[in-house]
Amino acid sequence: MSQTLPNPTKHVPKLVLPIERFELSCGAILLVSPRPSAPVCAVYAHIRGGPAFDEKGFEGSAYLVGALADQGTQKRTEDEIANVLEPAGGEIAGDAGGLAGTIVNEEWELLLELMCEQLVTPTYPRIHFDRQKRRLLDRLRVEKDDPRTQGGLLFRKLVYGDHWLGRAAYGTIESVGEIGPAQLRAHHAKNWVAKRAVIAVCGDVDPKKVARTLDKLLARFEPGTAIVTSVPKFPQRETRVGVFAAERQQVHVHLGHLGITRNEPDYAALVVMDHVLGTGPGFTNRIARKLRDEQGLAYTVSANIHGSAGILPGLFSAYIGTSPEHVAQALRGFVQEIRLIQRELVATDELDTAKDYLIGSFPLGFERASRRASYMTSVELHRFPADNLERLLAQFAAVTREDVRRVAQKHLHPEASCAAASGPLKKRDLERALAKAVAT
Amino acid sequence: MNPAIRKSGRTATKAGAKIEERTLENGMKVLLVERHFDPVVAVMLWYKVGARNENEREAGVSHFLEHMMFKGSKHFGKGAIDLVTTQLGGSNNAFTSSDHTAYWFELASDRWEKALEIEADRMRGLLLDPTEYEAEKKVVLEELSMGLDDPWRNVTELVQTALFPRHPYRRPVIGYPDTLKGLSVEHMRDYYARFYHPGNATLVICGDIDSNEAFASVQRHFGSIPRGAEYAVADCWRPNATEPLGEQRVSMTWPDDGKRLCIAWPSAKVGSKEDYALDLVSMLLSGGRMSRLHRRVVLEEGLAVSVSTQNDARVDDGAFWVFGECSLGTAPAKLESAIDAEFARLRDELVPLKELDRAKRMLAAGEAYASETVSDLAEEIGEFATDAHWRLALETIDKIRRTDADFVRETARRLLTPNRRVVGWSTPRTENARKKRSLGKKSTRKRA
Numbered sequence: 001m002s003q004t005l006p007n008p009t010k011h012v013p014k015l016v017l018p019i020e021r022f023e024l025s026c027g028a029i030l031l032v033s034p035r036p037s038a039p040v041c042a043v044y045a046h047i048r049g050g051p052a053f054d055e056k057g058f059e060g061s062a063y064l065v066g067a068l069a070d071q072g073t074q075k076r077t078e079d080e081i082a083n084v085l086e087p088a089g090g091e092i093a094g095d096a097g098g099l100a101g102t103i104v105n106e107e108w109e110l111l112l113e114l115m116c117e118q119l120v121t122p123t124y125p126r127i128h129f130d131r132q133k134r135r136l137l138d139r140l141r142v143e144k145d146d147p148r149t150q151g152g153l154l155f156r157k158l159v160y161g162d163h164w165l166g167r168a169a170y171g172t173i174e175s176v177g178e179i180g181p182a183q184l185r186a187h188h189a190k191n192w193v194a195k196r197a198v199i200a201v202c203g204d205v206d207p208k209k210v211a212r213t214l215d216k217l218l219a220r221f222e223p224g225t226a227i228v229t230s231v232p233k234f235p236q237r238e239t240r241v242g243v244f245a246a247e248r249q250q251v252h253v254h255l256g257h258l259g260i261t262r263n264e265p266d267y268a269a270l271v272v273m274d275h276v277l278g279t280g281p282g283f284t285n286r287i288a289r290k291l292r293d294e295q296g297l298a299y300t301v302s303a304n305i306h307g308s309a310g311i312l313p314g315l316f317s318a319y320i321g322t323s324p325e326h327v328a329q330a331l332r333g334f335v336q337e338i339r340l341i342q343r344e345l346v347a348t349d350e351l352d353t354a355k356d357y358l359i360g361s362f363p364l365g366f367e368r369a370s371r372r373a374s375y376m377t378s379v380e381l382h383r384f385p386a387d388n389l390e391r392l393l394a395q396f397a398a399v400t401r402e403d404v405r406r407v408a409q410k411h412l413h414p415e416a417s418c419a420a421a422s423g424p425l426k427k428r429d430l431e432r433a434l435a436k437a438v439a440t
Numbered sequence: 441m442n443p444a445i446r447k448s449g450r451t452a453t454k455a456g457a458k459i460e461e462r463t464l465e466n467g468m469k470v471l472l473v474e475r476h477f478d479p480v481v482a483v484m485l486w487y488k489v490g491a492r493n494e495n496e497r498e499a500g501v502s503h504f505l506e507h508m509m510f511k512g513s514k515h516f517g518k519g520a521i522d523l524v525t526t527q528l529g530g531s532n533n534a535f536t537s538s539d540h541t542a543y544w545f546e547l548a549s550d551r552w553e554k555a556l557e558i559e560a561d562r563m564r565g566l567l568l569d570p571t572e573y574e575a576e577k578k579v580v581l582e583e584l585s586m587g588l589d590d591p592w593r594n595v596t597e598l599v600q601t602a603l604f605p606r607h608p609y610r611r612p613v614i615g616y617p618d619t620l621k622g623l624s625v626e627h628m629r630d631y632y633a634r635f636y637h638p639g640n641a642t643l644v645i646c647g648d649i650d651s652n653e654a655f656a657s658v659q660r661h662f663g664s665i666p667r668g669a670e671y672a673v674a675d676c677w678r679p680n681a682t683e684p685l686g687e688q689r690v691s692m693t694w695p696d697d698g699k700r701l702c703i704a705w706p707s708a709k710v711g712s713k714e715d716y717a718l719d720l721v722s723m724l725l726s727g728g729r730m731s732r733l734h735r736r737v738v739l740e741e742g743l744a745v746s747v748s749t750q751n752d753a754r755v756d757d758g759a760f761w762v763f764g765e766c767s768l769g770t771a772p773a774k775l776e777s778a779i780d781a782e783f784a785r786l787r788d789e790l791v792p793l794k795e796l797d798r799a800k801r802m803l804a805a806g807e808a809y810a811s812e813t814v815s816d817l818a819e820e821i822g823e824f825a826t827d828a829h830w831r832l833a834l835e836t837i838d839k840i841r842r843t844d845a846d847f848v849r850e851t852a853r854r855l856l857t858p859n860r861r862v863v864g865w866s867t868p869r870t871e872n873a874r875k876k877r878s879l880g881k882k883s884t885r886k887r888a
Contacts, residue, residue, distance in 0.1 A: 037477055038477075040812050078729070086727070086798070087801040087805070089806065089809070102809075135738070135746075138768045141768055144696075247695060249586070281522055281526050281532070282521070282522025282526070282532070284522050284523055292579055293575070296579050296582070298579070299583035353523060353526050353527050356529060360551075361529040364548070367477075367478055367480060367814065368812055
């Protein structure tokens, strides 16, 4: 199907982001974006699935499989890895989503070699595993009293319920306590397979040479099976309230509900709406202008639905960190602004500002090699077309005032929102403040 | 010499960029950094003013003024700077430190000159409207409250206060609730007049520019602004640094299970020989998993969840920091003792050449990251230019390469001794409560 796309209204410098796509012999997908003169080379090795494949009672396994992949491989010990990687300015970090690495550009082949070893043959030696597990457990025990962390987790739990999105990817004190090296090896063998891998490389490199190199390095990568997804189940959309009480100066308040997936047809209009409502830079968004600039309620305040959109639904979340006596006023402000954007058409100049920013700021975000690698991964995971960037800019340009009101009405639900607060606040005070805010 | 750097007179090259220094007649220094990787330009205007220039009663005024720089000037009314930047698809921000305040724009290369128009306008015509001033004060106080909820920030400030007994570095950049509440808009207006003028500013324009055209534009926008008061006249009085009389220990409690250690020594000036030696010390101690402290206290002995060090050289003597988070089953004294032992080793033994070479290579590799984007490059060059001299951005790696093991040991012996340091602990509140019912009370005691 062909489609005529409207052009962006104003000239913007064109972003050149060439991507070459390969299917490696092992079955993994490789994307390479050559960037002449780049001082840094970045590599992402994404494994589809992540915490979704944590077994019940062992939540955190997917995270540890990635985080501890650098503790030793069949070829090298942890020390041997560090001894060659660190002096070359290299770094590899892992988590539930796979591995991410950077290095000074001229050493890109070394980075690929080490990442492939960690991808295919990590060993999870018992002694290193026990040490890292102890560190993680200590961190979790300290975090259990941290209002900022607990407030965010509480909000996710209220919205996502028992789905894995409702918990921390790194697990809980109880679940991590149950995990041993055997769980990690089993999880790795089953899930870190070529057919679930997307590798993205950006740097001053020759794409075909990268493909040849990886074909050799990944010769032992088990093909495995492609990921099978199921329809996720989430709690019904309704008001739910939770408080994590702690004696601090500020209260962290999250208000919101289930959001959208990245393939949502209204995505571009929602990005524009977000910029008018709660993410536009500085005081160009309504919520920062009203709650921070006019009322002085906070240093940090925002609202956003598009930022967390992924293969699974993200969150619509309005956030403020404020003094306890300002919580009711802040909630009222959130609800009023959401309702206003649902009720009235945004002003033409507001719409134009948001669109101009979104269209004009695109070249600025792609200077870092790591940003390009992350973007390429996203293109593959969401099956975006090759001309996605141009297409997206054209979609932003085409958004109308009516579109913004329509998507706000369709996707924002202040009357059925979850509210989580952490800090010096009582649950009944939050319930009362939310009820009042929604009733006015 | 690093082959990536060539110097001649007032020009040089670094990381694919051509750097040229020029000066306006009114004294404003302009650094034109031409690099054409992407159609992007970073504009950073640096003022040599920060918490270091504040007296006790005006603590926090530099940072508060930075907020007010977005609240309206003669031709860019309240909110207009953000609005214009956004309409141009750009970004802006600002930050304040002990030694400087910087304003940053990143814009596409066909529209970056708008940043000059904005900066020139607010350099000479900031409104400082009293209503906006009072409204923004509330925001700054909320920002301060946010910091008060951070245990690391609290223990660091406690140590810093003891580390600089009389120097303004003792105070947090954001100030205190009472100094902020006590400030008047007239006071801020005077402070602005003293420090915000071309003679106290360095402008860095970095990215896809033509240097000659860029400088012509700078002249058009800033050329007619008067130079302003001499720095020495505008500045506050500061005592000279004094040698510590002995180790100091400070402590506080926090309502979680964390045991957080912060140790600091008064250290060195930006660009001094000791600054480079301390860069190496920091890398040797906590740069990567083979580093001495990380290896010992995190990996081998399991005493800490994390450990890091920081060489925080400043215009006046700065600080060398160690931060460590104790493992929950470890007694704080045990972690401290292990860290002590590693500092003693630095003072007593020469660092083996292989280990020193590894640290030097890691610092050199860091250069690639420090210049990946035009904003990274602009920040590195601007910070050196404001605090010392921009050429240090070109020379640092060479100077580090020339630093030998003898000088590293000598620096450690001279600066990193137990009797010069401040040791701060934040420990769980419940443990302390058993000993004394002074929840949240900060205590300071000196040990000769």
